[in-house]
Amino acid sequence: IDDGEKNGQVQKWIAETSTFVTMMNVNSPCYGMFVDINDTLYCSMYRQHEVMKRSLNDAVMNLNRVAAGTGIKGSSSNQLNEPRGIFVDVNLNLYVADCNNHRIQLFQAGESNGITVAGRGSLRQTIELIYPTGVVLDAEKYLFIADYFNHRIVNSDLNGFHCLAGCSGEGSQSNQLKYPSSLSFDRSGNIFVTDHRNNRIQKFEYFEESCELGSYYEAIQMNGTISGYYTFQINSEMETTNAYIYENNFDPFHLRKNVLLFGGNSGNQRQFKVTVVLQANMIYVVVITTSSRDLIGNFSIQVFGPSYIGFTRILNTSSAVQTTYASELTTNSSTYLHMCFKSNSYYGAIQVNVHRSGLYTFFSQSNMNTYGTIHKDYFNPFNPHENRLLGDDDSCRPLQFRFTIALETNITYILIVTTSRSNTTGAFSIIVSGPNNVDLKNIMNTSSVVQTVYASELTTNSSTYLRSCSSSSTYYEAIQVNVRTTGLYTFFSQSNMGTYGSIYKDYFNPYNPLENRRSEEDILCDAFESRFLIALGTSITYILIVTTRRSNTTGAFSIIVSGPNNVDLKNISKCLYYNY
Structure with a gap:
C-alpha cells in the first residue's frame, strides 16, 4: 500500500494479524507498485521521474536501487517523465507507462537504457498514446495499456495495436471510459479498469465467440423510457445458452460490432443474469443463442429496472x-x-x-x-x-x-x-x-523458405567499435554475406546476450558505423534478439556486423538466415581487425 505522500513508506497489510508492516522507505508517492518473482518491490515515483526497487529479502530497509530513470525528467532512452504504471515480467524486464513522454518503455534486466515498445518514438508507431498511465503484459507477451487521455484501453496482438475497451469515445456508458488510470486481469481473462473520472471500477468480460458450426438465434428489439441499470434474467431449458445485448442493431456476420454486454449459463444451469446500463429512447437488440450447433428449446426473459421494457421480435433476420x-x-x-x-x-x-x-x-x-x-x-x-x-x-x-x-x-x-x-x-x-x-x-507449387545457420561467439579477443549514440565500445564480429539468389532475406540471432545486428554493402568501417549501412526493416519480436528483413542481390558482397546492446558483453551466438536459397557466410573479423 502506497503511504509515500504522508509517511514516506510503502506498507504491507497482514490480514492474519490485522497489522501494517513497513516494506520500503520512499521520498515520494508511488503511483505504481509491483512485486516480481524474486520478491523485489518496485515503486514508480512520478515526481522523481524514476522507478526504484528494493529486495524484500534484504534486511537493510534503506537499500533502494534505481530500476529506471535518472531522477531528471527527459525523453532520452535512459530518462522518464512522470512514470506511472509499471509491470515486471518473469524475465525481470521492466515495462513503464512513461506518461508525459506518451510512450511505453521496456527496460531489459540490468539495462539503464529503455526501448520504446508503444507510443511516441516506437520502432513502428502504429498507435498514438496520450498520457498512458497503466501497463500490463499477458502470458503471450501482449501489452495492455490504459490510454488515459484517449479514454480507452488498447492492446497489442499479432496484428499490432488496437482499441480493446472504451472505443466509442469519452463517456459514462457501460462501453465507455473517462480517464482510465489502471487495469488488471482475473484468471478468467476479464479486465478490471479504474475508471477515474467516472468514479467506478469497470469490468469488461472476456468475449469468446463460438467456434462451432452455425447455431440458431433469435433477435429481439427493445427500448425503455427511463435511463438506468437493468437486470435481465434469462431462463432456458437449453444448455450453454448465451445472451448478447447490442446497441442500435445486430449484424449476424460481425458478432463483436455494437455489442454492449454478453453473458451465458454453463453446465446444467438453467438460469443466468446480466446487468447493463440502458439509455432512454435508444434502440437495443438482445440476441439469444447457444454455443452448440442445432440446439433448440424454449427460453424466457425477465427484466428488472426503473421502467418497462418493450420487446419486439425481429422477423426475417439473416442467416449465415x-x-x-x-x-x-x-x-x-x-x-x-x-x-x-x-x-x-x-x-x-x-x-x-x-x-x-x-x-x-x-x-x-x-x-x-x-x-x-x-x-x-x-x-x-x-x-x-x-x-x-x-x-x-x-x-x-x-x-x-x-x-x-x-x-x-x-x-x-x-x-x-x-x-x-x-x-x-x-x-x-x-x-x-x-x-x-x-x-x-x-494453391499448388508454392515456394519454400531455405535456412542457413552460422554459429560463433564474441570473446575478449574480438574486435571492438563504438556504436552510434553509445559512450563505450562493444565487441563485434564481421561476417561476409553472399547470396546465391536475389530476393528478400530475414536475418535473426539466437543468444543469451542482447544481440544487435546491422548489414553493410561492400565493406564495414568501424570508425564510421553509419557508412555503407543498408536500410533494413526491423522486426520487433524479442527484446534480446536482432531480427530484420532486407533485399539482397547476387552480384554484391555484404558485411553483417553482430554485436551487443550492452558494452563489453561476450558469449556465444547463432545467426539464422532465411530466404529463397542458401547463403554463404564467412567470418572476416581477422581481416578487419580494429579496436576502438
Missing part, C-alpha cells in the same frame, strides 16, 4: 451460409518463416473468392495449434507481412484461429494456414461463415 474446406499439412508441404519464429513452419495456401461482398468469418478446427492469415492478391513467403490484411492465432479454443473480415467479389484473397509451432503436421478444416458460399481452392 457456411463453407467447409478440409486438408492437411505434411512434410511435403511448403515452408516459410513466421514473423517471430526461429525455424520454418509448414503452410497451406488457399485461394479465396467470394460470390457476394460482405463480412466473412474464418475459423479453424484441428488437433494442431493453428495460425491463420489472409492476404490480398498474393502471398510472399519471403515477406509474409506483404499484402497481409489480417491474422489470428488463438481466438478460438482450443488453440484455433478465428477472424472476421470484409471481402469483395472482384478481389482474389489468399488464406494461409500454418501452425503456432514449427515443423508441425496434421489435418485441419477451415469453416467460412458469411452472406454466401465461398470458393476455396488449394
Whole structure:
C-alpha cells in the first residue's frame, strides 16, 4: 500500500494479524507498485521521474536501487517523465507507462537504457498514446495499456495495436471510459479498469465467440423510457445458452460490432443474469443463442429496472451460409518463416473468392495449434507481412484461429494456414461463415523458405567499435554475406546476450558505423534478439556486423538466415581487425 505522500513508506497489510508492516522507505508517492518473482518491490515515483526497487529479502530497509530513470525528467532512452504504471515480467524486464513522454518503455534486466515498445518514438508507431498511465503484459507477451487521455484501453496482438475497451469515445456508458488510470486481469481473462473520472471500477468480460458450426438465434428489439441499470434474467431449458445485448442493431456476420454486454449459463444451469446500463429512447437488440450447433428449446426473459421494457421480435433476420474446406499439412508441404519464429513452419495456401461482398468469418478446427492469415492478391513467403490484411492465432479454443473480415467479389484473397509451432503436421478444416458460399481452392507449387545457420561467439579477443549514440565500445564480429539468389532475406540471432545486428554493402568501417549501412526493416519480436528483413542481390558482397546492446558483453551466438536459397557466410573479423 502506497503511504509515500504522508509517511514516506510503502506498507504491507497482514490480514492474519490485522497489522501494517513497513516494506520500503520512499521520498515520494508511488503511483505504481509491483512485486516480481524474486520478491523485489518496485515503486514508480512520478515526481522523481524514476522507478526504484528494493529486495524484500534484504534486511537493510534503506537499500533502494534505481530500476529506471535518472531522477531528471527527459525523453532520452535512459530518462522518464512522470512514470506511472509499471509491470515486471518473469524475465525481470521492466515495462513503464512513461506518461508525459506518451510512450511505453521496456527496460531489459540490468539495462539503464529503455526501448520504446508503444507510443511516441516506437520502432513502428502504429498507435498514438496520450498520457498512458497503466501497463500490463499477458502470458503471450501482449501489452495492455490504459490510454488515459484517449479514454480507452488498447492492446497489442499479432496484428499490432488496437482499441480493446472504451472505443466509442469519452463517456459514462457501460462501453465507455473517462480517464482510465489502471487495469488488471482475473484468471478468467476479464479486465478490471479504474475508471477515474467516472468514479467506478469497470469490468469488461472476456468475449469468446463460438467456434462451432452455425447455431440458431433469435433477435429481439427493445427500448425503455427511463435511463438506468437493468437486470435481465434469462431462463432456458437449453444448455450453454448465451445472451448478447447490442446497441442500435445486430449484424449476424460481425458478432463483436455494437455489442454492449454478453453473458451465458454453463453446465446444467438453467438460469443466468446480466446487468447493463440502458439509455432512454435508444434502440437495443438482445440476441439469444447457444454455443452448440442445432440446439433448440424454449427460453424466457425477465427484466428488472426503473421502467418497462418493450420487446419486439425481429422477423426475417439473416442467416449465415457456411463453407467447409478440409486438408492437411505434411512434410511435403511448403515452408516459410513466421514473423517471430526461429525455424520454418509448414503452410497451406488457399485461394479465396467470394460470390457476394460482405463480412466473412474464418475459423479453424484441428488437433494442431493453428495460425491463420489472409492476404490480398498474393502471398510472399519471403515477406509474409506483404499484402497481409489480417491474422489470428488463438481466438478460438482450443488453440484455433478465428477472424472476421470484409471481402469483395472482384478481389482474389489468399488464406494461409500454418501452425503456432514449427515443423508441425496434421489435418485441419477451415469453416467460412458469411452472406454466401465461398470458393476455396488449394494453391499448388508454392515456394519454400531455405535456412542457413552460422554459429560463433564474441570473446575478449574480438574486435571492438563504438556504436552510434553509445559512450563505450562493444565487441563485434564481421561476417561476409553472399547470396546465391536475389530476393528478400530475414536475418535473426539466437543468444543469451542482447544481440544487435546491422548489414553493410561492400565493406564495414568501424570508425564510421553509419557508412555503407543498408536500410533494413526491423522486426520487433524479442527484446534480446536482432531480427530484420532486407533485399539482397547476387552480384554484391555484404558485411553483417553482430554485436551487443550492452558494452563489453561476450558469449556465444547463432545467426539464422532465411530466404529463397542458401547463403554463404564467412567470418572476416581477422581481416578487419580494429579496436576502438
